[in-house]
Amino acid sequence: MPIYEFLCPRCNTLSSILVKSVTTPVTAQCAACGSHDLVRVLSRFAYHKSTQTIWEESGEPQRSPGLDYYKDPRNIGRSTEKKFKEMGLDMPESIKNEIQAAREGELPKSIKDKL
Ligand SMILES: [Zn+2]
Structure with missing residues (x-):
């Protein structure tokens, strides 16, 4: 299920x-x-994928080999943005803000609690 x-x-x-x-x-x-x-x-954190796969699927240039996709703050929320786009939906303002905050180094509370 x-x-x-x-x-x-x-x-x-x-x-x-x-x-x-x-x-x-x-x-x-x-x-x-x-x-x-x-x-x-939608699967914001693809734990089952290798670092390399995540980079390849993202279509973003990998700036240094072996760099963890999510360690580059500019990639935070990118897959979420992509999914919303694919579904033709506008991303809610709250999520946009959360992604922006995460890119600036602040983890959303909901994720912090899980760490
Ligand atoms: Zn609630």
Whole structure:
């Protein structure tokens, strides 16, 4: 069964939701504040991929060999931006701000809690 991750723009909390089937409509609710207004997060951290694969799929030039994709702050949020674009959606302002903050070196609270 797939597990989807949702970000609550209201309180910035990530919720993991187990989905019985990909065809079942997902009723996601924020575990922290109960909001139903959640944004699906698509594999922001691809732990199962090698550093090299992530670089290749990103289409970004790899500036130094072996450099971890996510260690370059300019790549933070790039896959999320790409997904929103692919789906033809506007990225919510809260997520834009979160990505911007992360690029400037500040980890979002929801990620900090997981570290
Ligand atoms: Zn919430």
